[in-house]
Amino acid sequence: MNIDLLNKEQLEGVTTTEGPVLILAGAGSGKTRVLTYRTAYLIEECGVKPYNIMAITFTNKAAQEMKERINGLLNADAGMVWVSTFHSACVRIIRRFADRLGYGSNFTIYDSDDQKRLMKQVMNDMQLDRKRWNEKTFLNQISSAKDELITAEEYLNRFSGDFPSQMTGRVYMEYQSRLIAGNSMDFDDLIMKTVELFRQCPDVLQYYQEKYKYVMVDEYQDTNTAQFELIRLLSGGSRNLCVVGDDDQSIYKFRGANIYNILNFEKFFPDAKVIKLEENYRSTEVILDAANSVIKNNKGRKIKKLWTEHKGGEKIGIYGLDDAYQEAEFITNDIIKQGRPYSNSAVLYRTNAQSRAIEECLLKKNIPYKIIGGINFYSRLEIKDILAYLRVILNPADEISLRRVINVPKRGIGDASLTKIAAFAKANGLTFYEALEKADSIPSLGRAAASKIRSFTDLIKELGEESGGEVAPLIRDVFEKTGYADALRAEKTDEAESRLENLEELFAKGSNYDENAEEPGLSGFMEEVSLVASIDSLDESDDYVVLMTLHSAKGLEFNNVYMAGMEDGLFPGYMTIMSNDAEEMEEERRLCYVGITRAKKRLTLTYARRRMIRGEMQYGSVSRFIKEIPEELWRKGSQTPYEMGLVRKKQSQTVYAKAVNTNYLSSQGFGTKTVKKLPAYKEGDRVRHRKFGDGTVSLIKEGNKDYEVTVDFDNYGVKKMFASFAKLEII
Secondary structure (H helix, E strand, O other), X not given: OOHHHOOHHHHHHHHOOOOOEEEEEOOOOOHHHHHHHHHHHHHHOOOOOHHHEEEEEOOHHHHHHHHHHHHHHHOOOOOOOEEEEHHHHHHHHHHHHHHHHOOOOOOEEEOHHHHHHHHHHHHHHOOOOOOOOOHHHHHHHHHHHHHOXXXXXXXXXXXXXOHHHHHHHHHHHHHXXXXXXXXXXXXXXXXXXXXXXXXXXXXHHHHHHHHOOEEEEOOHHHOOHHHHHHHHHHOOXXXXXXXEEOHHHOOXXXXXXXXXXXXXXXXXXXXXXXXEEOEOOOOOHHHHHHHHHHHOOOOOOOOOOOEOOOOOOOOEEEEEEOOHXXXXXXXXXXXXXXXXXXXXXXXXXXXXXXXXXXXXXXXXXXXXXXXXXXXXXXHOHHHHHHHHHHHHHHOOOOHHHHHHHOOOOOOOXXXXXXXXXXXXXXXXXXXXXXXXXXXXXXXXXOHHHHHHHHHHHHHHHHHHHOOOOOHHHHHHHHHHHOOHHHHHHHHOOHHHHHHHHHHHHHHHHHHHHHHHOOOOOHXXXXXXXXXXXXXXXXXXXXXXXXXXXXXXXXXXOEEEEEEOOOEOEEOOEHHHHHHOOHHHHHHHHHHHHHHHOOEEEEEXXXXXXXXXXXXXXXXXXXXXXXXXXXXXXXXXXXXOHHHHHHHHHHHHHHHHHHHHHHOHHHHOOOOOOOOOOOOOOOOOOEEXXXXXXXXXXEEEXXXXXXXXXXXXXXXXXXXXXXXXXXXOEEO
């Protein structure tokens, strides 16, 4: 291991091994190098056993990369170092001690689609009106509660006087009880239940604290409250905790990330050593100066400034186009000018809808491209069906997976039969599968229906007897013995052929798993499949232009980056602008910073003066984030500040009239009239907002031209807004 390759700050991060350490690693500053060298240093120089080290990352790709780098540094197998994602680590812990939590070790992990199916079932059984209650809202509220380690019982107690929250608590209670009955967990449970295990079983916590004397966490700015508590408990023995992150790249608040975990690290750990990595090895000086000039406008951050020894660099292109299609054509033509390989170029945008025009232009020019973060392989219908079969084989108590496949392909087992089965199961305290096994004993079922059900349970038993060996042959048997593959072959369509090819790809995945897994088995395979991250699908060896949202781009880098749709109202969005929420605006600015720092050599920012959104023509002005970049950093030939000023002046005279004519403001959820009108709702009423969801009106205040409304939203907290802009609906 050659530590001479490290700069001063990196070396300090590697060699400061004892006690809590916060490494503030700016974009492109070599944080992965620090983590891998730190691990190797602990083993080679400090004599720490590999199995006493735990490193937690957020993606499987990052975990694999870290393992490979550590092996390269040690010239040996560092397999005993536990490098994994949060969820993988928690699954491994819970599998071992599942009985302490009332689960079987063969529990199922539900993805978002499974959760929706379960929630629909809960709402139907609770006879909740779909016009008033929304399954997605319930799931979001439950997820937020689990992120904060709030159980269903605590939720009910905490919101005892609020009827909507009480309903959420009741739904949460029923949802959770059904997960437990099905020997299943959702992704939020994996973290929450591990924390619960540690809190309730001191012996288990002590075992892991003694086992992992050194804990390291990557991308710490993306952790939520539950993950913070998990880390705190794990490292509580030795207190040798090293976290690496960048508060300026905290962009996942909508997923529950708590930026204050990193901003307040020294409050949680007063004796922490703080090390800043500010030398950037990725981007040119010009790009870094632009990034610094934007992010410095945020107040909620730790002060740092990226710099590089690579002085100068190509100036930043900033171009205003008439509409989204001209913007797409400009980007496409510029990619052609840059030449191959196409993989040098990436187009980043704020919303998925922006990709359509860009895709069309790339197709016309025969330029290969790939959208990252689209439909994951494991989210395809046929793959989810086969995985559901495998889940039932592994865990017959999994009612959601069981209901998914019992009539796929068609077996003549109808909803009426399933309703009778469910009633019998409930009346006799059985699981759904146990009731299926007793179909012959259910008087209300006809002989023909019972026979079909018996054939299905016999099939599951037969497949279950094969589940103790290799995974790939079992997958093949599921294709064939269930009749799934034959049903597709009978369709004789291109789509069916494509789906068959996807099944073969799943078989190949199983074969690869059988060859490479330390302890191959169906349980391990299902665990691995459940924890795959969509961003891991980026294959850097292929030659195509990459299209992705700014959120998906985090952690990646490209020589040539285009950021499209740089308009106020799109980036940042109108809701953020109109809400006047400083924290939301700062998160948007951090997202812009992330986009800028993806570029290594060349950066181009584009905006459209008008853009068709949801069938309405909308007129916007250049993004405020562009205005934060000094003019001296702009590429020759870019839109000049003077020209931008003329555009803004012209728009200021005409945009409102255009907006009224095109229903532009109303399409964004804002009113177009300035006549003051008393809202139909009053203080205390429950209302619904297009973005913020449901909330309670706490104050209505009369202003000069409009009424100012204060609403306490269930998921977004207190917001102030003008009544004509808010378009609140009484619920």
